[in-house]
Structures are given as C-alpha cells and as structure tokens.
Amino acid sequence: MTPSPVFEAGRYHFPQPAARPVIMIGSLELPSRYCLSPLAKYTNLAFRRVVRRCGGLGLGTCDLVNARALLAGSGKSLDLIRSTPDDTPFAVQIFGSDPVIMRDAAQFLQERGGMDAIDINMGCPVDHVTKSGAGASMMCNASSTVALVQTVVDAVSLPVTVKMRLGWDQHQLTAPRFAREFEQVGIKAVAIHGRTREQGFKGSVDLSGIRKVVEAVEHIPVIGNGDIRSIPDAARMFERTGCQAISIGRGALANPWIFRQLEEWELTGSYSPPGNFRQRMELVRLQFDLLNELDGERSALIAYRRTVHWYLKAMRVKASLRELVQRAQTAAEFHAAIKIIDDEGPLEGTRDGILPELQVPVPAGPVERW
Numbered sequence: 001m002t003p004s005p006v007f008e009a010g011r012y013h014f015p016q017p018a019a020r021p022v023i024m025i026g027s028l029e030l031p032s033r034y035c036l037s038p039l040a041k042y043t044n045l046a047f048r049r050v051v052r053r054c055g056g057l058g059l060g061t062c063d064l065v066n067a068r069a070l071l072a073g074s075g076k077s078l079d080l081i082r083s084t085p086d087d088t089p090f091a092v093q094i095f096g097s098d099p100v101i102m103r104d105a106a107q108f109l110q111e112r113g114g115m116d117a118i119d120i121n122m123g124c125p126v127d128h129v130t131k132s133g134a135g136a137s138m139m140c141n142a143s144s145t146v147a148l149v150q151t152v153v154d155a156v157s158l159p160v161t162v163k164m165r166l167g168w169d170q171h172q173l174t175a176p177r178f179a180r181e182f183e184q185v186g187i188k189a190v191a192i193h194g195r196t197r198e199q200g201f202k203g204s205v206d207l208s209g210i211r212k213v214v215e216a217v218e219h220i221p222v223i224g225n226g227d228i229r230s231i232p233d234a235a236r237m238f239e240r241t242g243c244q245a246i247s248i249g250r251g252a253l254a255n256p257w258i259f260r261q262l263e264e265w266e267l268t269g270s271y272s273p274p275g276n277f278r279q280r281m282e283l284v285r286l287q288f289d290l291l292n293e294l295d296g297e298r299s300a301l302i303a304y305r306r307t308v309h310w311y312l313k314a315m316r317v318k319a320s321l322r323e324l325v326q327r328a329q330t331a332a333e334f335h336a337a338i339k340i341i342d343d344e345g346p347l348e349g350t351r352d353g354i355l356p357e358l359q360v361p362v363p364a365g366p367v368e369r370w
C-alpha cells in the first residue's frame with residue numbers, strides 16, 4: 001500500500017521518485033515532466049497561463065482542434081490555437097481522419113508558428129468524433145492510422161506526438177502495438193490515458209495497461225495519464241508503469257498548483273500545500289481578467305462558467321453563492337459576486353491557512369458529457 005504524505009513544518013513529506021529523467025520530445029526539452037492534459041472547453045489560453053503562474057508545468061496542450069475546421073479558417077479553431085510567450089512549451093492537438101487534411105493542418109500550424117509540438121488526438125471517445133473515423137476509433141484501424149500518422153510526421157519538422165487510450169474496448173487493447181509502430185514512423189512521444197474508449201471515464205485507470213505501452217517502445221517518452229490528483233497518485237503511476245512523464249487534466253482544475261507540488265516533491269521529497277483561500281480567490285479573478293482581456297466580457301463570462309463552477313465547488317462554496325457567479329452578466333457583476341464569496345471566507349479555517357479539505361476528488365459534473 002502506498003504510504004500517505006506526512007505533514008510537518010508547513011510542508012508535506014513523501015519519498016522522492018528514484019530518478020529525475022530529462023524529457024525530450026524530439027529536440028524539445030521539457031522544463032518538467034508534468035504536463036497538462038487537454039480538456040476541451042477548459043484548457044484555453046487563460047487557464048494555461050494561470051497554471052503556468054502557479055509553477056511546475058512541463059508542457060501545456062490546447063483543447064482538441066478539428067483539422068478541417070482549422071484549414072477552413074474557423075474563428076473558434078483559431079482561438080483555440082492562440083498562445084503567448086509566457087505559454088511555452090505549448091502543443092496544439094488536432095483531430096481528423098483524412099490524412100491529407102491532417103497533413104495540411106500540421107503544415108498550416110508550423111507555418112503559422114507559436115507552438116512547439118503537434119499532438120494527434122486518438123483518444124476522444126465522443127460519438128461525433130469517433131463516427132467520423134477520428135479520435136479513439138483510429139485505434140481500430142491499424143494500417144490507415146499508422147499511414148496517417150506517418151503522413152503528418154513527414155510533413156513537418158515540429159515534433160509530433162500522439163495521445164491515445166488503451167484501445168477501443170477490453171478485447172482490442174491496441175495501444176502497445178500502435179505505440180511501437182508510431183515510434184518507428186517518427187512519433188516523438190505518446191501520452192496514454194489508461195482506459196479504453198468503451199470505459200469512457202468509468203472505472204479506474206489500468207496501470208498495467210500503461211506499463212505495456214512503456215514496454216512496447218524503445219526510446220520515446222511515454223506520458224502516463226488518468227486519475228492523478230495527488231503526489232501519491234503520481235508516485236504510483238511512475239512506479240507501476242515505468243512511464244517517464246505524467247499528464248494531468250481534471251486534477252489541475254481542482255488544484256492548479258499540482259504541477260508545482262510535483263516538481264517540489266521530485267526535487268526535495270517535500271512540497272508546499274496548494275494555494276490557500278486567499279490565493280485561490282486571486283486565481284479565480286486572474287483567470288477571468290485574462291479571458292476578459294482576450295475576448296471581452298461577454299465571451300469571457302460564457303467561457304468561464306464551467307471552470308469557475310469547478311473551482312468554487314472544489315472550494316466548497318455554497319450553491320447559492322456559486323449561482324450568483326453563474327448569473328453575472330457583466331464583468332462588474334462577476335467581480336461583485338466573487339467579492340461576496342471572498343468576504344464570506346472559507347467554510348472552515350482561515351484565509352491564509354491550509355485548506356486540506358480542498359483536496360477532495362474533482363467534481364464529476366462535466367466529465368460524463370465529454
């Protein structure tokens with residue numbers, strides 16, 4: 001059984017990992033081996049910038065972008081691929097089943113610049129993506145999928161990576177075989193969510209399945225993904241799978257400081273608590289202000305609704321007060337609602353004190369819909 005962290009002198013203590021490998025994705029050296037997993041509708045530029053300010057992030061990836069729509073100049077797709085100099089290293093994730101469209105989209109991205117890697121989505125379980133032959137359904141068709149990946153790799157000098165699941169269902173656990181073949185055609189890293197498409201987000205992550213992917217490749221880094229919410233979860237992922245890096249999605253929404261904590265743990269064997277109530281409120285405001293600056297108050301209010309719901313729920317803010325934030329129609333109303341929550345203070349403890357109860361499991365709400 002994995003031990004629990006010991007809290008002493010204001011820090012958590014937990015045995016350090018045995019090694020601290022440098023992660024290279026082709027020629028791209030990651031500043032840490034802790035990556036942000038793409039979360040459609042959440043991992044926008046403002047969120048990534050907030051997480052980067054919290055520290056420790058190795059690589060940020062945007063929400064999945066439809067390759068065809070990107071080439072057609074869709075405003076939504078162009079918004080998704082936006083980045084800023086403080087948002088590096090940064091990967092753009094594309095999806096699609098047509099090799100020519102995927103190749104052209106990759107070339108378009110490279111020419112446009114502003115990203116360090118291109119990631120191919122092969123894990124998306126939602127019907128409208130899989131029915132078009134993209135996302136997780138690519139794991140059912142070996143020869144055309146490997147050919148598509150090769151077409152993209154050969155078309156660009158940027159490193160290309162793949163994010164996939166263990167397979168379509170438990171009878172088709174194709175990830176190890178794909179990982180090996182992808183490496184042979186020039187993929188520079190694979191991220192693997194330890195569930196099948198059929199599982200969706202149910203059940204727990206199969207660490208032995210991720211291990212098989214690690215064992216299948218020769219040199220490229222394997223990024224283990226799924227259900228990491230804490231330092232012991234990350235330690236377990238490293239130990240049981242042998243993966244070199246980790247990516248975290250939902251855990252970063254509940255605790256945007258998790259990457260900093262992981263880096264501290266890896267370097268020192270101890271780590272600071274996540275942000276206290278005051279710092280969390282600062283972050284809630286900062287992310288809104290960044291969105292507002294980018295897109296104006298109307299779009300910012302709409303885009304932020306989902307995320308702020310998760311933040312406030314993780315902070316155990318009363319439903320009636322969360323509702324005030326959801327109803328805000330202007331930036332001024334948003335800030336007024338946040339001020340009421342701030343004035344009310346935390347449910348337990350103090351503004352500057354540790355809020356251990358915030359490390360609750362991430363609310364499940366939007367997950368079922370993805």
Ligand SMILES: Cc1cc2nc3c(=O)[nH]c(=O)nc-3n(C[C@H](O)[C@H](O)[C@H](O)COP(=O)(O)O)c2cc1C
Pocket residue numbers: 037038039040041062063064093121122123124163193225226227228247248249250251366367370
């Ligand atoms: C709301 C939501 C949106 C997601 N969007 C994407 C996406 O755009 N691209 C992708 O490859 N995976 C996507 N995923 C999957 C996550 O990247 C990740 O693989 C999965 O949530 C498991 O990791 P976690 O437990 O750390 O969240 C999404 C997951 C959720 C819950």
